[in-house]
Amino acid sequence: MADPLLDSLLAPGPAPTRAAPAWLDAARRQAREALVREGLPGARNEAWKYTSLRALAQRRYMPGDAQAATRNLERGLADLPGLGDARLVFANGVFRADLSRLPEAAGLVVEPLADALADADGLARASFERRFDDPAQVFARLNTALADDGFVLRVAPGARVAEPVHVVVLGAGAQALAWNLRLVVELGAGSALTLVEHHAGEADDAQLGNVVAEFALGAGARLDLLQLQVAAESATRIRRSAFTLAADAVLNLRTLELGGALARHDLVVGLDGDRARLTSRGVFVVRARQHSDTRLDVRHRARDTACDLVWRGVASGRARGVLHGAITVDPGADGTDASLDTKNLLLSAQAEIDVQPVLEIHADEVKAAHGATVGQLDERALFYLRTRGLPEAEARALLTLAFCRVAVDTLENVALREHVDALLLERLPVHGEPA
Amino acid sequence: MLKIENLHVRVAGKDILKGLSLSVGAGEVHAIMGPNGAGKSTLGNVLAGRDGYEVVDGSVTYDGIDLLALEPEQRAAAGVFLAFQYPVEIPGVNNTYFLRAALNAQRKARGEIELDSIQFLRKVREKLAVLHLKDELLHRAVNEGFSGGEKKRNEIFQMALLEPRLAILDETDSGLDIDALKMVADGVNAMRDPTRAFVVITHYQRLLDYIVPDFVHVLADGRIVQSGDKSLALKLEEEGYAWVAERRVAGAA
Numbered sequence: 247m248a249d250p251l252l253d254s255l256l257a258p259g260p261a262p263t264r265a266a267p268a269w270l271d272a273a274r275r276q277a278r279e280a281l282v283r284e285g286l287p288g289a290r291n292e293a294w295k296y297t298s299l300r301a302l303a304q305r306r307y308m309p310g311d312a313q314a315a316t317r318n319l320e321r322g323l324a325d326l327p328g329l330g331d332a333r334l335v336f337a338n339g340v341f342r343a344d345l346s347r348l349p350e351a352a353g354l355v356v357e358p359l360a361d362a363l364a365d366a367d368g369l370a371r372a373s374f375e376r377r378f379d380d381p382a383q384v385f386a387r388l389n390t391a392l393a394d395d396g397f398v399l400r401v402a403p404g405a406r407v408a409e410p411v412h413v414v415v416l417g418a419g420a421q422a423l424a425w426n427l428r429l430v431v432e433l434g435a436g437s438a439l440t441l442v443e444h445h446a447g448e449a450d451d452a453q454l455g456n457v458v459a460e461f462a463l464g465a466g467a468r469l470d471l472l473q474l475q476v477a478a479e480s481a482t483r484i485r486r487s488a489f490t491l492a493a494d495a496v497l498n499l500r501t502l503e504l505g506g507a508l509a510r511h512d513l514v515v516g517l518d519g520d521r522a523r524l525t526s527r528g529v530f531v532v533r534a535r536q537h538s539d540t541r542l543d544v545r546h547r548a549r550d551t552a553c554d555l556v557w558r559g560v561a562s563g564r565a566r567g568v569l570h571g572a573i574t575v576d577p578g579a580d581g582t583d584a585s586l587d588t589k590n591l592l593l594s595a596q597a598e599i600d601v602q603p604v605l606e607i608h609a610d611e612v613k614a615a616h617g618a619t620v621g622q623l624d625e626r627a628l629f630y631l632r633t634r635g636l637p638e639a640e641a642r643a644l645l646t647l648a649f650c651r652v653a654v655d656t657l658e659n660v661a662l663r664e665h666v667d668a669l670l671l672e673r674l675p676v677h678g679e680p681a
Numbered sequence: 682m683l684k685i686e687n688l689h690v691r692v693a694g695k696d697i698l699k700g701l702s703l704s705v706g707a708g709e710v711h712a713i714m715g716p717n718g719a720g721k722s723t724l725g726n727v728l729a730g731r732d733g734y735e736v737v738d739g740s741v742t743y744d745g746i747d748l749l750a751l752e753p754e755q756r757a758a759a760g761v762f763l764a765f766q767y768p769v770e771i772p773g774v775n776n777t778y779f780l781r782a783a784l785n786a787q788r789k790a791r792g793e794i795e796l797d798s799i800q801f802l803r804k805v806r807e808k809l810a811v812l813h814l815k816d817e818l819l820h821r822a823v824n825e826g827f828s829g830g831e832k833k834r835n836e837i838f839q840m841a842l843l844e845p846r847l848a849i850l851d852e853t854d855s856g857l858d859i860d861a862l863k864m865v866a867d868g869v870n871a872m873r874d875p876t877r878a879f880v881v882i883t884h885y886q887r888l889l890d891y892i893v894p895d896f897v898h899v900l901a902d903g904r905i906v907q908s909g910d911k912s913l914a915l916k917l918e919e920e921g922y923a924w925v926a927e928r929r930v931a932g933a934a
Binding site for chain 1 (some may be wrong): 688698729730731732753754756758759762763765768769771772773774779780782784786787790822843882
């Protein structure tokens with residue numbers, strides 16, 4: 247059955263600048279056929295239960311942005327305090343060399359996706375030939391079918407890159423465009439990298455941005471990743487962040503989902519090697535009619551692996567926040583230590599938060615814990631602060647900020663931490679937003 | 682300074698205070714003693730402005746104004762302080778940040794100049810020394826991970842810093858060992874002053890060995906059944922609260 251939304255998403259975009267190799271054509275065709283065959287997931291698909299694509303179904307997107315490479319952008323969109331001026335900027339899915347400065351560090355190589363795709367046995371090929379067999383992974387399929395920009399970033403074994411790499415993914419323009427971007431990152435054994443993945447856009451951004459980011463951490467590698475999503479409240483962002491960790495690799499992840507009319511983020515982490523370790527600190531803050539759906543999918547596939555997930559959510563106005571936190575411990579992943587802690591604040595009667603912790607354990611000697619709560623601000627704490635003289639609005643702001651700071655309070659970059667605090671504070675509905 | 686007249690308070694549909702009257706003048710220390718369930722903590726909470734405490738009858742005036750009409754933060758700015766029986770842990774809110782925000786909010790409400798961080802820290806160091814509190818507590822979240830004694834000393838430290846004119850101490854002595862009790866008492870005594878008044882709510886006489894009150898009142902079944910000087914506290918210590926029950930029956934007859 248024809249689906250006008252899907253048809254508009256699959257329509258051919260601006261012609262690629264060079265002919266695609268046969269393997270890529272085959273991979274794209276395969277993804278496209280799967281999409282056409284199975285269509286967009288409906289409400290009965292468990293992974294899309296809380297996020298209806300019906301809201302998007304009224305829209306028809308233009309494929310790609312022919313002006314993306316030259317479009318004038320509001321100034322300052324890509325700026326973040328505390329970071330150097332080395333940055334990789336993408337606007338509407340297209341690399342902007344004019345706004346970027348490639349980071350220079352020993353052992354760090356960044357290659358445009360188009361170049362990487364010409365390489366018959368590189369990382370890009372592996373990324374595009376990955377099959378997404380689950381019909382729920384509709385946007386990953388779409389990305390494989392269409393993404394022709396992005397990068398492959400590699401850190402050589404043993405290289406420790408001191409300067410954070412700042413990747414900026416911008417949406418621009420009120421015209422409804424759909425664009426795709428593919429980012430592939432590989433950390434060699436024993437290497438270390440700090441990356442800031444920054445999703446932003448112009449105030450009237452109405453784009454559907456579909457970003458697939460894949461990270462492979464070699465043995466003993468360490469990745470510190472801050473994901474800051476502050477897209478405009480008219481934007482749609484669909485992201486898949488997938489990580490594989492070899493033995494002794496460490497992923498330290500901080501994720502803030504603050505923007506977008508509709509933001510969907512699948513965070514998929516495979517702890518594939520013994521003693522691989524994931525720390526995830528995250529927060530979503532939604533207000534007005536924002537909708538944010540984050541799905542954590544952590545798989546323990548090896549012995550003595552650990553994950554520690556702490557997430558906070560705040561919803562006000564008529565907003566809806568969803569957090570699905572799944573931890574699966576595969577047979578043989580003995581000695582796993584897994585914990586998920588999620589607490590959520592509902593600040594208005596019309597807001598909604600749905601939390602689903604899912605623990606599946608198929609191994610022995612596993613330590614696993616999860617806790618999930620949805621509630622209001624602690625009235626006792628509020629009263630306590632007020633008896634010391636803080637006006638009610640200020641006391642509420644302080645408590646709400648404290649609640650979400652779990653995602654940032656261990657950030658060592660002070661300027662960045664203060665900036666993120668300010669971003670959180672300005673999104674908290676303490677100054678008279680109707681309940 | 683504080684005048685409570687015929688105060689009737691209902692909590693969750695239950696009458697707790699049933700005609701309490703009390704008058705506290707500047708420079709005075711009043712001890713309120715009584716058995717569990719007499720309404721001692723209700724008195725503290727109602728004076729500080731907690732929600733859920735319904736004033737059915739009576740009045741409370743503070744410096745001639747209707748205290749009950751003020752929001753909790755307005756009471757604080759007017760100089761009323763409640764040291765909590767159970768101080769609340771507030772993860773994520775830094776103690777120093779909170780204290781400075783509180784002090785400056787009060788100063789702002791009173792039309793005074795706000796303190797910068799250097800002036801504030803100077804004041805903090807001064808007060809910390811009196812209570813033998815470790816600097817490290819300042820960098821932690823409010824009351825988070827504090828021991829019982831540290832929480833109570835932190836209450837008194839906040840009082841010292843905020844310099845209220847009327848301080849209500851709600852069972853600040855409960856759960857304290859003798860050293861902590863002395864520190865709390867030192868903190869209070871250092872602040873005794875002809876312009877400042879204290880209402881010390883306690884179950885035991887012990888604290889009053891160190892904070893010597895000018896007046897002692899016995900609160901039972903929602904009203905003050907007897908008042909006297911500090912010797913009344915000693916009598917209570919010797920005879921317990923059993924005789925209070927008799928008095929109550931006699932009063933009702």
